[in-house]
Amino acid sequence: xxxxNRNRNTILVLLFVVAxxxxxxxxxxxxxxxxxxxxxxxMPLLRGILGMGDAAEMxxxxxxxxxxxxEQLKQLQGEVNELTIMRVRIRELENENMLLRQQLAYKQSNxxxxxxxxxxxxxxxxxxxxxxxxxxxxxxxxxxxxxxxxGVKNAMPVVTPRGLVGRVTQTGTxxxxxxxxxxxxxxxxxxxxxxxxxxxxxxxxNGVLTIKYVPQGEAIKTGDLILTSGLGGNFPxxxxxxxxxxxxxxxxxxxxxxxIAPTVDFARLEFVLVLKKFTPSDITQxxxxxxxAAPTRTRTPTPKP
Amino acid sequence: MTLWLLIPILxxxxxxxITLLPPTPILGLRIDLPLIxxxxxxxxxxxxxxxxxxxxxxxxxxxxxxxxxxIHTLTLTLIGLGIGFGQATFFRGNLIAPPLAMxxxxxxxxxxxxxxxSLFGWQIAWNAYLMRVTLLTALLNTVALPFxxxxxxxxxxxxxxxxxx
Numbered sequence: 273x274x275x276x277n278r279n280r281n282t283i284l285v286l287l288f289v290v291a292x293x294x295x296x297x298x299x300x301x302x303x304x305x306x307x308x309x310x311x312x313x314x315m316p317l318l319r320g321i322l323g324m325g326d327a328a329e330m331x332x333x334x335x336x337x338x339x340x341x342x343e344q345l346k347q348l349q350g351e352v353n354e355l356t357i358m359r360v361r362i363r364e365l366e367n368e369n370m371l372l373r374q375q376l377a378y379k380q381s382n383x384x385x386x387x388x389x390x391x392x393x394x395x396x397x398x399x400x401x402x403x404x405x406x407x408x409x410x411x412x413x414x415x416x417x418x419x420x421x422x423g424v425k426n427a428m429p430v431v432t433p434r435g436l437v438g439r440v441t442q443t444g445t446x447x448x449x450x451x452x453x454x455x456x457x458x459x460x461x462x463x464x465x466x467x468x469x470x471x472x473x474x475x476x477x478n479g480v481l482t483i484k485y486v487p488q489g490e491a492i493k494t495g496d497l498i499l500t501s502g503l504g505g506n507f508p509x510x511x512x513x514x515x516x517x518x519x520x521x522x523x524x525x526x527x528x529x530x531x532i533a534p535t536v537d538f539a540r541l542e543f544v545l546v547l548k549k550f551t552p553s554d555i556t557q558x559x560x561x562x563x564x565a566a567p568t569r570t571r572t573p574t575p576k577p
Numbered sequence: 578m579t580l581w582l583l584i585p586i587l588x589x590x591x592x593x594x595i596t597l598l599p600p601t602p603i604l605g606l607r608i609d610l611p612l613i614x615x616x617x618x619x620x621x622x623x624x625x626x627x628x629x630x631x632x633x634x635x636x637x638x639x640x641x642x643x644x645x646x647x648i649h650t651l652t653l654t655l656i657g658l659g660i661g662f663g664q665a666t667f668f669r670g671n672l673i674a675p676p677l678a679m680x681x682x683x684x685x686x687x688x689x690x691x692x693x694x695s696l697f698g699w700q701i702a703w704n705a706y707l708m709r710v711t712l713l714t715a716l717l718n719t720v721a722l723p724f725x726x727x728x729x730x731x732x733x734x735x736x737x738x739x740x741x742x
Contacts, residue, residue: 280624280625281625283625283629284628284658287628287632287654288651288654288655288658290632290650291632291635291647291650291651291654292651293647294636294639294646294647294650294651295645295647295648295651295693296647297646298645298646298647299645299697303646303647306646307640307646310636310640311640314637314640314641317588317592318592318595318596321593321596322596322597325596325597403596404596404641405595405596406641406642406643406644407591407594407609407611407638407641407642407649408609408638408642408644408649409606409609409710409714410644410687410691410706410710411644413642413643415595415641442643449643456702456705456706457699476705477702477705477706477709477710478605478709478710479605539599
């Protein structure tokens with residue numbers, strides 16, 4: 273009896289020591305091979321469970337009208353997504369147009385300069401499927417089924433056509449863990465589309481996005497779109513983050529804040545894109561497009577016959 | 578032997594937690610299924626067995642989690658151990674004890690995880706986490722407890738009829 277108790281206690285102490293050892297080894301960065309092997313082993317199981325979940329979902333929604341409604345909803349949602357993206361693109365094109373006009377005016381006023389226009393955003397996206405989420409309510413990560421073998425590396429931005437999702441924090445051979453922008457430890461340099469006011473978008477414990485550190489003098493209002501600024505080079509510029517839903521402005525504070533509704537539906541993430549290559553560039557370094565300062569219209573004189 | 582027979586159950590529970598379990602509609606938080614299972618099993622099983630369950634479930638959770646590896650293993654092992662202490666005396670025939678244990682276990686789980694993260698240099702908004710995540714998760718887990726308690730009690734009776742009171 274005594275011996276049996278002693279064995280049991282030894283095992284329990286051993287389990288505790290192993291758990292502490294795992295934490296220590298993780299801190300020393302020595303656990304990557306084990307994590308890679310373990311998650312690699314779990315991948316088929318995760319896919320299997322997801323497949324079963326999909327099958328169950330299909331079975332429960334087998335009524336024809338429910339399916340038809342679902343299809344219609346999907347179609348309409350798709351159209352809304354397209355329109356949202358189109359609206360953002362139009363605004364961006366307008367801004368770009370204004371900037372290019374300013375640059376053209378600059379070039380015409382400095383004919384000695386040899387200027388070359390260049391595209392700064394180079395995307396090389398790979399479609400990755402979200403196969404899991406962080407088990408705890410204390411963190412917001414997702415696991416995707418693309419890893420180092422597909423060229424995914426740490427710190428790469430992850431997006432959907434609707435906007436920014438997060439960035440890769442850990443990679444295995446065929447998997448990667450993505451820290452969502454809604455996590456409390458996430459911070460993204462951002463800009464208000466209409467005014468180019470800068471700030472930092474942070475998540476919080478409940479997954480609510482807030483743009484912080486916007487100077488008091490800057491105008492920010494409900495409905496404004498928030499984009500990545502590209503400052504710091506971690507994310508490309510002009511990725512959509514969300515739309516302002518509520519502005520918190522107090523005269524006694526140096527900065528104002530605003531709550532943002534993300535354009536990405538984080539509860540229904542299925543497929544994401546990993547941006548494997550982009551040219552870091554800072555939107556805040558561009559001249560602010562001011563509609564009042566209309567660019568000079570120049571026209572090339574038509575040669576008379 | 579029972580431990581090895583029940584490992585597949587833990588694997589399924591962890592996989593469901595990672596892949597299928599949706600957040601609750603109003604609170605936006607998910608119940609912690611592996612924690613509920615470890616705590617519930619600790620109420621029936623002989624001392625130490627829940628710690629084994631916690632160790633295995635924790636390892637599986639750590640594989641999928643973005644948090645430092647070993648953090649769930651440590652917390653769930655300790656919780657399994659703690660629950661095991663009260664197994665024979667505290668839980669039998671006591672209606673208040675299981676929900677109370679679930680509340681305390683969730684609090685302990687989150688406080689230990691956040692404490693470890695602090696040691697790793699993470700900036701933790703303690704108040705926000707405790708008030709807006711931990712307490713609500715503890716309530717959710719407690720509400721969900723009977724749904725795990727009854728099937729696991731049935732399983733325990735099937736596996737160990739000699740230990741049942």
